[in-house]
Amino acid sequence: MAEAGLQGRIWGIDPSLPSMQRRRIDFFSRCTVPKPVFFALVLIFLIVAVSLLAPLVTPYGRDTIDLDHILTGPSPQHILGTDELGRDLLTRLIFGGRFTLLVAFVSVAIATVIGLTLGTLAGYIGGFADHLVSGAVDLFLSIPVFLVLLLAASFSGGRLWTIPLIIGATSWMETARLVRAEFLSLKGEEFVEAARSMGVNAVSLIFKHMLPHALSPVIVAATVGFAQAMLIESALSFLGYGVQPPLPTWGNMLQNAQIFLRKTPLAAFAPGFMICITCLCIHYVSEGLRYALGHRGHETV
Numbered sequence: 001m002a003e004a005g006l007q008g009r010i011w012g013i014d015p016s017l018p019s020m021q022r023r024r025i026d027f028f029s030r031c032t033v034p035k036p037v038f039f040a041l042v043l044i045f046l047i048v049a050v051s052l053l054a055p056l057v058t059p060y061g062r063d064t065i066d067l068d069h070i071l072t073g074p075s076p077q078h079i080l081g082t083d084e085l086g087r088d089l090l091t092r093l094i095f096g097g098r099f100t101l102l103v104a105f106v107s108v109a110i111a112t113v114i115g116l117t118l119g120t121l122a123g124y125i126g127g128f129a130d131h132l133v134s135g136a137v138d139l140f141l142s143i144p145v146f147l148v149l150l151l152a153a154s155f156s157g158g159r160l161w162t163i164p165l166i167i168g169a170t171s172w173m174e175t176a177r178l179v180r181a182e183f184l185s186l187k188g189e190e191f192v193e194a195a196r197s198m199g200v201n202a203v204s205l206i207f208k209h210m211l212p213h214a215l216s217p218v219i220v221a222a223t224v225g226f227a228q229a230m231l232i233e234s235a236l237s238f239l240g241y242g243v244q245p246p247l248p249t250w251g252n253m254l255q256n257a258q259i260f261l262r263k264t265p266l267a268a269f270a271p272g273f274m275i276c277i278t279c280l281c282i283h284y285v286s287e288g289l290r291y292a293l294g295h296r297g298h299e300t301v
Helices: 002-010 019-029 035-052 089-125 127-142 145-156 162-169 173-186 190-197 202-238 250-260 266-292
Strands: none
Touching: 035 089, 035 266, 089 127, 089 162, 089 173, 089 202, 089 250, 089 266, 127 173, 145 162, 145 202, 162 202, 173 202, 190 202, 202 250, 202 266, 250 266
């Protein structure tokens, strides 16, 4: 009841209304986007668009050095100031968003593909495959993931394409568990039994009949995982094990700015604010998706 009331307030539904009236309003509210989710979607769209168009919208080149303006504050020439090499912070921030979002997107794609594959095998085949996948999930969940990330990232050298591989390879467990649970529940449904009785082969049964019904929790998990991947990448970069300069990410910009925090506080505040606002917007979108897709039982963090 508490969860229903909270979601009702998010979507503008008064929980004190009679149940039948709430259901009618709820049906139509699912066809519309509530204001918090709408504003979050707009902000995410703007952040992604500006990041993708970075070479067109930035006033300077990504690594352009201005030796006459080193560690300067905001000015008409440099809106957010410059760093210790005289590089424009606004330009670095926009390009940093480009690489941060890219790492998060590839990480989530890798984790989703692995989770979908293993969860489908465990849920559909069952038996030994189920025990094997469940054991692998329990094993990965019992290991301190961030320690594994640090070790793997330290050996990878912080190359751009190795970081999302590492994050994706250690973030698939939640998706696998969700898909496995959905397939286990779908195996006994009448439409699945009917498809089997009509001679539908296993591949068609999985991809045409069962998998579409299991995608709702996966979409929500992927949305939440995107924010988590951003935070993991930022944490690794802040500790010096993530994407390495001169490629900017919001995480390594924070790491670099801590040395000059008193002289140029905007150098740390700007990337930190972008990480915070982007993750907050993604959280609102994930809550909206969870409610709109009718998915219950998946706790967001």
